[in-house]
Amino acid sequence: MASSSMFGPNNPGAFWTGGPAPGQFYNFPGSQSTSAQNSSQRTLYPVVTGTSVLGVQFEGGVVMAADMLGSYGSLARFRDCPRLLKVNDTTVLGAAGDYADFQYLSNVIQQQVIDEECLNDGFGYTPKSLHCWLTRVLYNRRSQFNPLWNTYIVAGIDDEKPFLGYVDKIGMAYEAPSLACGFGAYLALPIIRDAMEKNPTMTQDEAVALIDRCMKLLFYRDARSLNKYQVAVITKAGVDIRGPIKSETNWEVAHMIKGYE
């Protein structure tokens, strides 16, 4: 409450009885008093989102793909969002879900990579260590009820062996020879798993062709996708991020469809 004892330049009086003095916060009557410090800001829902990310291991490396769309709900708002991050020459990180959380985490990771390079002790991020660190960070954030609303896929070469790992926003993590998050898990993973069963030791070209087939399929059937995607191929030789690639879609079937009954 404003004191109404002595008015002057250092103690301006309230504008009305019980009202605010200039420079004071005024708690409007009837509303809950939440000062900026007390109100918690937690992630409640994702805003700009990315859709699926696919990952496939082949003989001598890993290939990962993600399209370049940032959806604002059902609006295809940002058509130039790279969702693959090259961490170093052995690791690439792909993210689905909230784009802002991915950007925040990318900044953190890139700063840490710089710090490690400054230390100059020969150690750097391996895909396994990045996967492990991500799991702990995401699980911790979820335990604070403030998750980073993303699903990450970590791909790379670890100790001369290909590595592919998945981490969820609730901290669920696992490794597998083929991974997909989002709609890719329902649409692309059956195709990828079938192809890998028929051909367990794929070459790089076969794996990239498989990924291209699946990205085309996702563009056909995922309503929040875009026909513009990047592909990251990680081998012993290093990381090669190709893109943007546009699928050749075939709409010949449209001639066979007239009406609905």
Next chain:
Amino acid sequence: MAAPCVEPAKGGFSFENCSRNARFEQMGLKFPKAYKTGTTIAGVIYKDGVVLGADTRATEDTVVADKNCAKIHYISDNIYCCGAGTAADTEMTTQMISGQLELHRLATGRAPRVCTANRLLKQMLFRYQGYIGAALVLGGVDSTGPNLYSIWPHGSTDKLPYVTMGSGSLAAMATFEDRFKPNMTKEEAMKLVRDAIAAGIFNDLGSGSNVDLCVITKDKVEYIRPHEIANAKGVKQGRYLYKRGTTATLSSDVKKIEFDVIGTEVKTSAQPMDTQ
């Protein structure tokens, strides 16, 4: 005797039961839960006709209720229908429409058309506003050629060259989008549908067991059940009963047991007359 006078229906929908149901719910009455099939069903049009496919698992929530149920239902000699959703709804709906179509065939004297079955199904499902949980893939060959429809529980239909429905529909549709082409041969079409259903069986938890196929052409129908036993029950590797002679016999003695006859009864096989 004065008969009670019933007012004729004014037309349109009557939602009286909705307020009755709401009052029941307020009183605390629990409605029975509908049991779903959790399914992969698919259909494809090829050069000479239609190939329909389905898995054979029926689920009650997370338990497999029937390991080998038949999801491809008979509508008429040239029209078959796969059903996903609530098992009772798909079974009864297809049977009702099959009956209506047969009466229609007898009345018109013509072979029934697939679009007629489609109309009958969608008009009934729309009338029930989605409460009949039947998602159907209707296929057949009639005088206009091969036709394939997908029918949703609320009553909307799509006429397409390839359709999938059920919980495994995304896996099956992925296979179709990858490899469908117009005017396939019968072998290609059967392989494609088999692969689509297999994708659903192995990647969706609501689908499983075997693959059933139904190939419909102008002249005949091949109802292949099962087309492929994709998940065979494991065979026990050993026999766990003890062999005769495992336990040594020291001596054996045979005795006759005396029976006492308590009573006898003569039963007649013919039914007694109603007058008695």
